Amino acid sequence: MEISATDLITLKEAYARLENPSLAIRLSSAVGMPVEAVAKQLAKKVPKALMDVVDDSTRKAIEFVMRNTVRTLMGDEPVPASPRLHKAAAATTGAVSGFFGIQSLIIELPVTTGIMFRSIVDIARAEGESPQDNETIINAMQVFTMGSGLSDKDDAAETSYYGARLALSKAVGDALQYLATHGLRNASAPVLMRFVSAIASRFGIVVTQKAMAQALPIVGAVGGGLVNTMFISHFQDMARGHFAIRRLERQYGVDAVRESYQQLVVDDNR
Numbered sequence: 001m002e003i004s005a006t007d008l009i010t011l012k013e014a015y016a017r018l019e020n021p022s023l024a025i026r027l028s029s030a031v032g033m034p035v036e037a038v039a040k041q042l043a044k045k046v047p048k049a050l051m052d053v054v055d056d057s058t059r060k061a062i063e064f065v066m067r068n069t070v071r072t073l074m075g076d077e078p079v080p081a082s083p084r085l086h087k088a089a090a091a092t093t094g095a096v097s098g099f100f101g102i103q104s105l106i107i108e109l110p111v112t113t114g115i116m117f118r119s120i121v122d123i124a125r126a127e128g129e130s131p132q133d134n135e136t137i138i139n140a141m142q143v144f145t146m147g148s149g150l151s152d153k154d155d156a157a158e159t160s161y162y163g164a165r166l167a168l169s170k171a172v173g174d175a176l177q178y179l180a181t182h183g184l185r186n187a188s189a190p191v192l193m194r195f196v197s198a199i200a201s202r203f204g205i206v207v208t209q210k211a212m213a214q215a216l217p218i219v220g221a222v223g224g225g226l227v228n229t230m231f232i233s234h235f236q237d238m239a240r241g242h243f244a245i246r247r248l249e250r251q252y253g254v255d256a257v258r259e260s261y262q263q264l265v266v267d268d269n270r
Contacts, residue, residue: 017241021147064110127243145202
């Protein structure tokens with residue numbers, strides 16, 4: 001089935017979100033600092049102490065989502081998403097974190113990630129997916145890996161969005177198979193912990209940028225609330241792109257949508 005003109009526009013919008021994400025751009029716009037200057041600061045060598053905090057925090061944040069947030073999700077009725085409510089909640093947790101310093105990340109990040117996860121699932125529901133469906137839950141968690149770029153370990157000759165999906169395909173497939181049989185009675189099952197590790201390793205890239213951004217003098221004057229607002233906005237955009245593509249894949253088939261997406265990549269690189 002040929003993708004309609006209207007749905008091609010949707011695909012182009014999703015492509016723009018998924019292939020051009022930048023926390024630096026959002027921050028520079030918010031604080032009036034040149035993009036190049038922000039990007040340079042975010043790209044600086046990360047102190048080991050900060051890396052240790054980020055590594056510990058990201059894993060605990062994804063585990064928190066798996067163990068707690070998933071159990072209290074909303075119903076199936078498709079209604080428009082409410083991103084502003086979740087942004088306000090994330091800004092509040094960020095403001096508290098900014099007051100107590102970077103060491104509070106290990107406490108703040110699981111709460112912020114839980115808020116972001118609910119917003120991601122809210123967006124998925126608006127695109128026709130059920131929050132009670134294991135596939136929706138696993139795909140919502142995959143959003144935390146998007147917009148971070150491929151890791152050095154990836155050997156995917158595709159674009160970053162489909163490359164990230166390909167790199168996670170085994171972990172995703174194993175997690176779905178386990179959930180189909182056992183449900184979430186044991187969130188500590190080895191197969192689910194492997195999935196958590198795969199998500200956390202990529203999520204940590206953007207979390208590191210968040211932590212580095214909070215250390216910028218010009219951002220620090222405004223507070224952690226601003227950084228968290230940019231942080232959740234980033235993942236809301238990733239969710240909008242991802243679940244719009246999943247809706248198109250259900251309608252036209254995965255191969256047809258991926259082929260059209262790849263054509264956008266070719267056109268963009270000409």
